Amino acid sequence: MLNALLDWLNRSSLVLQIVIALVAGVLVAWLWPAAAQPASMLGTLFISALKAVAPVLVFVLVIAAIGNHRPGQETQIKPVLWLYVLGTLAAACVGVAASVLFPSVIHFREAPVTQGVPGEIGQVLMNVVHSAVDNPVRALMEANYIGVLAWAVALGTALRHASQSTRTMIEDLGKALTRVIQGVIRLAPLGIFGLVVATFSSGGTAALWDYAHLLLVLVGSMAFVALVVNPLIVWTQIRRNPYPLVLTCLRESALTAFFTRSSAANIPVNLALAKRLQLDEETYSISIPLGATINMAGAAVTISVLSLAAAHTLGIAVDIPTAILLCIVASVCACGASGVAGGSLLLIPLACSLFGISNDVAMQVVGVGYVIGVIQDSTETALNSSTDVLFTAAASRAAQRRLGQAVPQL
Template sequence: MSAAPPALLHRLKRISLVTQIIIGLIAGIALALLAPEVAKSTTLIGKLFVTALKAVAPILVFVLVMASIANHKVGQETHIRPILYLYLLGTFAAAVVAVVASTLFPSNLVLTTHDVAISAPGGIGEVLQSLLLSVVDNPVSALMNANFIGILAWAIGMGVAIRHAGDTTREVLGDLSNGVTLIVRMVICFAPLGIFGLVASTLATSGFGALIGYVHLLAVLLGCMLFVALVMNPIIVFWKLRRNPYPLVWTCLRESGITAFFTRSSAANIPVNLELSKRLGLHEDTYSVSIPLGATINMAGAAITITVLTLAAVHTLGIAVDIPTAILLSVVAAICACGASGVAGGSLLLIPLACSLFGIPSEIAMQVVAVGFIIGVLQDSAETALNSSTDVLFTAAACLREEQKNPA
């Protein structure tokens, strides 16, 4: 009899997180339909999940960014620079697309804002002033108050400083990064329960009109990702190669994007991308560096997710956004995307950083993160597919351009 619980746990482990989240989502909707009063009592489950995310997000950003900079290896001679430019251009362009789409098709969310003070910035001047003050915040205060801009600044500074330390110190920092990532994975494992509580309590309290807002939000997210994959990326590749980009685009989407959609991990899709790059006849010394690098910093899908969800919160709260602030958001979203964690839902944990530009407190920003997990079954899969397929696409574009300039 004692073997039953371990056997049950083993079976649960074999069920993918996507399937578990779908089960939690369906169960939450069913409970809200069949027993609304009982569903309202599940608020605590959702709050526990949001609070856990809120607790782990600051230390996650600090440790991962610091470790990645400290352990970055230099000195390899490759044609990586043009690929790096394409990565950064593509990520920024995706954020701009998301800003335009969110302006044309604004989304409304159901957020709990009572007892939370909201201080909306008056314009780009206040945003920049707040940004500068956040950068120089005390690191302990930044971690305690979830000041993600200050956390990012200190993580970069410490990472650069530790690069000059001994190998042992950098190895310890790498182990610390792995430990924090493991804790995050444990928190994410409770996402199905958290989503069950959030969906059940939200629908029971606010009605099923809240679900319509999620459908609209998901449509905007997926629409942006499709536009980037089928329009924006081909434009960038055409600008680079001056020839029809779609055969290459379709190849990358078919052979890399589909696999990444189901693995939901850019890191897990690296072997697939390396093999595809080899079949495409690309320069081995280049793609062996650019593909792993792309899995870390080429995050167009993450930039879209961060931007769309942030602007959904901004629109819900009635905060006006001027053009300079929208441009600044695109830059911040692109930078945030480059530092997104490789774990499932990693980009969602950086939404509070973007929300802080508009004076949105962490209590509300984490509700937006929770909404992201609710729609994350499709959002995260599509995001990973776009990110991973673009790694190969931009690597191939840069390599083929070098061949055009220097024919054998």
């Protein structure tokens, strides 16, 4: 019996196993609420394992990719960065347009006490600079991916002048860590089962009905970006039907990101997907962790929609120049959002300041964000993380098309 089960697990799709875990989690939460506590430990352990190995994996892979880069070998980092910027700005525009077409009103509740809210864009950018020059050991311990990337790029560049044996050792270490993370990812069905049981048995979803309209605008905007805007951007790169690639990224990346609610924790999942898509390792080993830090289309939607909801609630008229400025500010703020659950909410007061909304009121908007976070933040992270690998794949496929190379089938 056990051997048959293990054989089925090895042969069946990981996505199928996750879907089964989703259904089982909902049923257990409904029929056996007392199981929430032990089941939630599975989810906690799964996310903890991902978060523990991800910074080290990214650090080593980026060093190996840069250290072993051969002069004259082309990568697609620049095109990917431009796609990140374009996608985030387009998402902010969608959020603003949706809020104008379907204005939301917030019934404020008491906001939680939160520290460290930035007051202006300059402070957001300064925080990014400080993160980049952080102590490398502390950056690894605290999963500061900007600092991890900065040190990995510096060490990788220096190691290009090291002996071949040293560079080979770093590459072998990266492969070993990749095998470790593949083992962790195989446990995703168990982890997601625990997360689903804990979420649906908590009873906190009842509060979501108070903000049903706001949630529909948020989720609808993100779905529009994922299914309309992103495919259009990808089509401009690959000049063929983008939906097979888009749906693959949504199925294999967005699904796990929805439940982990952390772009950082989903980095190993995206790295594994990029490898299965046969993308250039020197590109995706850098673009995937970089995207988890700065490619935040979902965060741009959240900041835009919640800020305009506060303006509509207070009866503040929003003209076209202010709306355009909000798109730009939301995009910049989104790039400064941390890749952890709820990272975008603390940047809402900055966007609200465009309309002269006081910090006290803005923090109540943040409080609303925490209330609806079980859906909003999960959907936001799913869009953010799946777009990282989507745009990396689009840039890679575009390069293959220009060079006349065969494009791997999905």
